[in-house]
Amino acid sequence: DAGVTQSPTHLIKTRGQQVTLRCSPKSGHDTVSWYQQALGQGPQFIFQYYEEEERQRGNFPDRFSGHQFPNYSSELNVNALLLGDSALYLCASSHSRSYSEQFFGPGTRLTVL
Amino acid sequence: AQTVTQSQPEMSVQEAETVTLSCTYDTSESDYYLFWYKQPPSRQMILVIRQEAYKQQNATENRFSVNFQKAAKSFSLKISDSQLGDAAMYFCAYRTVNTNAGKSTFGDGTTLTVKP
Numbered sequence: 001d002a003g004v005t006q007s008p009t010h011l012i013k014t015r016g017q018q019v020t021l022r023c024s025p026k027s028g029h030d031t032v033s034w035y036q037q038a039l040g041q042g043p044q045f046i047f048q049y050y051e052e053e054e055r056q057r058g059n060f061p062d063r064f065s066g067h068q069f070p071n072y073s074s075e076l077n078v079n080a081l082l083l084g085d086s087a088l089y090l091c092a093s094s095h096s097r098s099y100s101e102q103f104f105g106p107g108t109r110l111t112v113l
Numbered sequence: 114a115q116t117v118t119q120s121q122p123e124m125s126v127q128e129a130e131t132v133t134l135s136c137t138y139d140t141s142e143s144d145y146y147l148f149w150y151k152q153p154p155s156r157q158m159i160l161v162i163r164q165e166a167y168k169q170q171n172a173t174e175n176r177f178s179v180n181f182q183k184a185a186k187s188f189s190l191k192i193s194d195s196q197l198g199d200a201a202m203y204f205c206a207y208r209t210v211n212t213n214a215g216k217s218t219f220g221d222g223t224t225l226t227v228k229p
Contacts, residue, residue: 044219
């Protein structure tokens, strides 16, 4: 079992560009959540996907959007990048029948210049 | 909205000693989950221990145990026989049991240093 995987590991973009981050959940999991972790802070919830739909959303602007595919993998898209979007983006997967366990991926480090 | 507060930005412990990390939270719910996660420099968020609010017994996982005080909304982590590999950022997190909400709310973390 590969656990939760994310790609790419690191990414450097410039202001105004768009970026797509990818996540594959742990085998058997059907729910994917995305978090933004700024340096020195705890992760902040962006949104959650289940059955290919956004089910819950945190306090993030519409520039942040996502998608879930039939195989449960997910993408996080960020448009019109700002310097403040520089952070570690974490993907977490869980099963809809039990949210007591949530497994995290290694994250994607996004740097916006 | 739920909030999680970790009042100790940094903690230090001597190898083989015991250290306690503090966490308080605020919620109006009666049932929920509480977690401690470890995040080493490798960035991988690793689950250390989990507590279900309806269980009065404190959770224990080997050298890690919690002191869960529901009325006080306090959830501290005790690490016994500290090892060099325990050095990391530790996050306390809250999650509702509502099956429509897999959102976790995290504190800002405590950086633990282990001195040889």
